[in-house]
Amino acid sequence: MSSEVTGAPPTGDALTPGARRVLDAAAELFYGRGINAVGVDLIAKQAGVTKKTLYDRFGSKEALVAAYLRERDERWRRWLTARVNEAAEAADLAEVGAPEQEAARAAVRVLATFDALERWMRRENPRGCGFVNAAAELPDAAHPGRQVIADQKRWLRGYLRELCHAASASDPDTLADELVLLHEGAMVLSGLAIVDAPVRLARDVAVRALAQRGVVGT
């Protein structure tokens, strides 16, 4: 009787207080130590909750992993779009003629993704991309977390494509792929601490890629 396992994991906002603490603890532990290195007992303990609560709310460790990735994805998307829009609004485009104003603002947006990434890495991603790390630990294609990872990467590509189109770049789709490449490379190098300022480096390369594609701006 009593509590029945909810088949679908929580959407993110309608969490009970216990579930909220479980997800927070899981996020910290999964990212910091690796998914397979963290047991459900430890998560429950750190959340100040019993395993029963964890399983009543999330159903399985697999589902909890997927929920962790989903929420991380949401946070990243909100962060990125917010920083990009801020930069576009703050940009001073006085010397740009009215006809090119829109394209110039889009160019600012593209480069702002690198600034957003740089701050994100410092604040939330010192151990590299959480999705790439998760993919390394989830070789099983059937794992529900794999879908979240694929969605995350596809979303970034789509978002950069939009920005490249708006910036009137020639061959915007290829340019977007190149920007994704630079983003991923910068994230890996940030986690490995082998190059000094990898995101800055990626941004510099991006600037040249933009210029080469006829994008006006910075």
Added chain:
Amino acid sequence: MSSEVTGAPPTGDALTPGARRVLDAAAELFYGRGINAVGVDLIAKQAGVTKKTLYDRFGSKEALVAAYLRERDERWRRWLTARVNEAAEAADLAEVGAPEQEAARAAVRVLATFDALERWMRRENPRGCGFVNAAAELPDAAHPGRQVIADQKRWLRGYLRELCHAASASDPDTLADELVLLHEGAMVLSGLAIVDAPVRLARDVAVRALAQRGVVGT
């Protein structure tokens, strides 16, 4: 009495037949399923060996992980340098004047690293960079495998620096860092299958980076 644990793990070539099979099994399982998802029992079973042999030869799982990474590193270095040298020898530089011959050959070498990478990813790295994946699973800075990972990445940077210097690039060190960035980004995207031909893409960006640095050639 009998067998004593060897403190230092084997160097790679002087392995007993049992140790050889253990290392081969470990390499396949660690890369294919992730380090933390594979137990020593499974490795021993797949190698057709008892756990005693595994522990007599390697001492601990940690040391076995380090040995796996060391051998993978050696294989990659051998592969990369061999392909690069092949390409340099095969290059037809008839129309290049004698004074620039050496620089032109070095330029060929730089681009050959991407061709070598592309074939390596198809043959040995379908799940992405084994070192980046391992880093995701080894958050403990004291783990012996971490040193191997850092060495591997630093070696690539040093190798690319040599090639960039030999190619008479302006600012060769920064160029080398950019090439490392492109290599890492291409490896991540190869593992995630989100972009069609990530290594080809990285190579194209590299060509432009070379031209921008005054490197003659392809």
Added chain:
DNA sequence: GTACGAGTAGACCGATCGGTTTACTCGATA
């Protein structure tokens, strides 16, 4: 006033974890 959702406390399950141990076999070397 009672039914229900969210929670605690904690025992329990079989399986597996990394690692150790004892006892024995085999082939080569000295």
Added chain:
DNA sequence: TATCGAGTAAACCGATCGGTCTACTCGTAC
């Protein structure tokens, strides 16, 4: 002939794995 390194076979260790279960306590909403 004696020794020794490499190996097999298999039991054993305490700890932890993901997951289940019973019994009970709240607070709220109908």
